[in-house]
Amino acid sequence: METNFPLNEEEIDGYVKIDRYNPEKIARIASHYTEILELLGEDPSRQGLLKTPERVAKALQYLTHGYDLDAAAILRGAMFEEEYSQMVVVKDIEVYSMCEHHMLPFFGKAHVAYIPNGHIVGLSKIPRVIDIFARRLQVQERLTNEIRDCIQNTLNPVGVAVVIECKHLCMCMRGVQKQNSVTTTSAFTGEFAHERTRNEFLRLITASLD
Ligand SMILES: Nc1nc2c(ncn2[C@@H]2O[C@H](COP(=O)(O)OP(=O)(O)OP(=O)(O)O)[C@@H](O)[C@H]2O)c(=O)[nH]1
Ligand SMILES: [Zn+2]
Incomplete structure (x- = not known):
């Protein structure tokens, strides 16, 4: 299956009126993922995971951006x-x-x-x-x-x-x-x-x- 997405993160902004990617929201979601990583037995401070909570937060915002759009x-x-x-x-x-x-x-x-x-x-x-x-x-x-x-x-x-x-x-x-x-x-x-x-x-x- 092809993986070209119809909307990328920049293009969404043309459609999404509220700011899904506002730093405060991303930071709040990310903080939960830091805790989840710990609970899973990981070390969120190791290099490979440092930005993971933020990446996951942005990915989840992207994967649910349909809530902000009016079909x-x-x-x-x-x-x-x-x-x-x-x-x-x-x-x-x-x-x-x-x-x-x-x-x-x-x-x-x-x-x-x-x-x-x-x-x-x-x-x-x-x-x-x-x-x-x-x-x-x-x-x-x-x-x-x-x-x-x-x-x-x-x-x-x-x-x-x-x-x-x-x-x-x-x-x-x-x-x-x-x-x-x-x-x-x-x-x-x-x-x-x-x-x-x-x-x-x-x-x-x-x-x-x-
Ligand atoms: N009808 C329907 N069911 C879905 C869909 N996506 C996931 N499911 C099902 O949702 C059900 C949730 O059942 P639960 O018994 O509460 O969850 P679970 O214990 O994780 O179930 P298992 O997946 O069988 O291990 C599962 O049978 C999933 O297969 C969907 O799009 N439609
Ligand atoms: Zn499921």
Whole structure:
């Protein structure tokens, strides 16, 4: 899987209104991690760990920056009147999220489709919406529904379909330790309730360009 992130830390600031990276907040989170390192049996004063609490604090702020972003506003910012009324599918969108039970990553792909109802949306905004909900503490089911609801309620299309396939590290590197299990979740509205439309979507997301 590619690891190019849609937003880096500098770019976030263009979207995030409050300052997630303010030094006081980072220092407070970091101080907890100094204690956690000690409790884990480490020596937080050894060279390799000196900056670790601060690094972890910044990483966690990044991994949860979706709390500060308004997905509906981002969609509304790039809606265009257009008479196109066929299905629009954006597939194989990388997803990186954190399970709310263990705060361990789950990651994989999302596939999204909608059928326009007078408006289309800028294509890049669909991965942005996914990221805004993924960059929080999540369960895959809620992530799937939140993406569906945001697109449905903002763009008001004839229907929305969302399928997400993810590996959960809390199931791979601890706990039940199943390395190959993949969880699939889906959410549909409107026209996608019909088997024919849903099947067309499923066919398109499994079709290859090669
Ligand atoms: N439904 C759902 N469950 C999740 C997701 N991410 C993690 N989980 C599960 O959340 C559950 C939490 O169960 P608990 O029994 O409270 O936690 P635990 O003792 O750490 O469980 P194990 O992982 O089985 O060791 C586990 O079954 C995880 O696999 C998710 O996105 N959706
Ligand atoms: Zn988990």
